[in-house]
Amino acid sequence: MAQVQTVTGPIEAEELGTTLIHEHLRNADEAVHNQWPQAGAAKEEPPHEVAPGEDYDIAVREAKAVVDLGIKTIGEPTAMFLGRDVNFMRRVSEETGLQVVPCTGIYTYDYLPQFFFNRDPDQIAELFVADIEQGIQGTDIRAAFIKCAADEPGVNENIEKIHRAAARASVKTGAPIMAHSRPASNTGPRQIEIFLEEGVEPSKIQMAHTGDTDDLDYIEGLLEKGVWIGLDRYGLDIFLPYEKRQATAKALLERGYADRIFLSADSVATTDWFPSNVIEQLIASGAANEWTIRIVPERVLPELRESGMTDRQERTMMVDNAVHWLTG
């Protein structure tokens, strides 16, 4: 069987085990932290803002909690602009035993740094390929997949360029793509179209955040292309309430799509995107509700079992799909 790269080295794909495909051990603005290392002050329960250094303890605590719940591996889609630090991931993995599958790529909805703005997709793809073939940030840790994003601004010129770069790196290396999408802006179809134009196999494409809609016509429109979908933001009620996410999952299972679906939460052990008081408001208002790395094993899976999900469907979604997406 093929191998999969993790932050502690390659493993046999069959060793992946129960996998949450989309969870972040840390989310930090790398430019701000480079310029103002002291930025961020309060420390509270996740996902509250934390001071430098305290993010590690919280990531370890959350990783341990999820290992205790039977999770063996996470896909860690923290790319450029989300604060990717593979040494941080490696330390958390070594301390907790949680296997962490890292990525390359760039997370942006519109803006590109001058370095990328002034380069073409092939030149950008070279950087992604280097992460996949040689190693990330001067380490021997190699990226297992490629991340890109489209959101409210749509698939504009900059976003198309990054999608083409991701696609070319995928075609060159065989690494799969995880594309952050926004169903409310109908980004999915155009994102897939670009990948297919570039010659990416549909089986290498995962459309993250497809579960932010319960529009089954939209979802099946993507599935008809042969891609994977992420029902991967459980707890982020601000985009779609939990009950609607579960109803969508059940409907898709009934329609026979277990072999196309990933269940995850897109959790962040810590984030500095918002000041603490805003995060508190988001939680108090119900916009984020039980939004942690634990929600899928702790709540989502037991409820789906209750409502008729078979052992086979669960194993397909939580174990086999990661193997197939990551190894082609």
Ligand SMILES: [Zn+2]
């Ligand atoms: Zn994410």
